Amino acid sequence: MRNVSEIIEQYLKQTLQQSPDGVIEIQRNELADQFNCxxxxxxxxxxxxxxxxxxxxxxxxxxxxxxxxIQRIELQSHGAVMDHIFQTIGTHMDQLASEGLLYQLEEGGFITSREAALMKGAITREVLILKLPLRDEIRARILKAMLISLLSK
Incomplete structure (x- = not known):
C-alpha cells in the first residue's frame, strides 16, 4: 500500500496533467483536509x-x-533538452541534483528507466569515492558525457 506522500504526489501530478496550461494553484490547508493529513x-x-x-x-x-x-517545465524539443542539460549540469553537480535531472529526463520520455538507473549507479557517491568538490566536478563531467552521447543520436 502506498503512503500518504505518494498519494498526494500522484494526485498533484494528475491534476497538473489535466491543467490546460500546465499550472495548478492549491490551498495547502484544503489539500491537507482532503487527504486527512x-x-x-x-x-x-x-x-x-x-x-x-x-x-x-x-x-x-x-x-x-x-x-x-506548481508549474511543470516542459522540454519540448531535442535542442531545448540539450540546452537544459548544459544549463543544469554546469561544472559541478551534487548527487541530489543529478538524480533530479535524470528523473526529469525519464519523466519526459527522453531516457528510459534503465538508462536512468545505469547513470544513477555510475555517479553515486559510493562509486565516486573522492573528496568534495572534486566528486561533484567528476560527476558533472560523467553525467554530461553520458547524456550527450545518449541524446545525440
Whole structure:
C-alpha cells in the first residue's frame, strides 16, 4: 500500500496533467483536509518531489488568501533538452541534483528507466569515492558525457 506522500504526489501530478496550461494553484490547508493529513505533509511532498531539478517551478504566497502554485517545465524539443542539460549540469553537480535531472529526463520520455538507473549507479557517491568538490566536478563531467552521447543520436 502506498503512503500518504505518494498519494498526494500522484494526485498533484494528475491534476497538473489535466491543467490546460500546465499550472495548478492549491490551498495547502484544503489539500491537507482532503487527504486527512497535517499541512506540513503537503509542504514535505512539494519540497521534496516538486523541485526545480525534477522539472517544476513552485511559488507560494502566505497569508489568508495564500496559495501554492506548481508549474511543470516542459522540454519540448531535442535542442531545448540539450540546452537544459548544459544549463543544469554546469561544472559541478551534487548527487541530489543529478538524480533530479535524470528523473526529469525519464519523466519526459527522453531516457528510459534503465538508462536512468545505469547513470544513477555510475555517479553515486559510493562509486565516486573522492573528496568534495572534486566528486561533484567528476560527476558533472560523467553525467554530461553520458547524456550527450545518449541524446545525440
Amino acid at each position: 497535517v499541512p506540513s505533509q503537503i509542504n514535505y511532498v512539494i519540497s521534496t518531489r516538486f523541485t526545480l531539478e525534477k522539472g517544476y517551478i513552485v511559488e507560494s504566497k502566505r497569508g489568508g488568501g495564500g496559495y501554492i502554485r
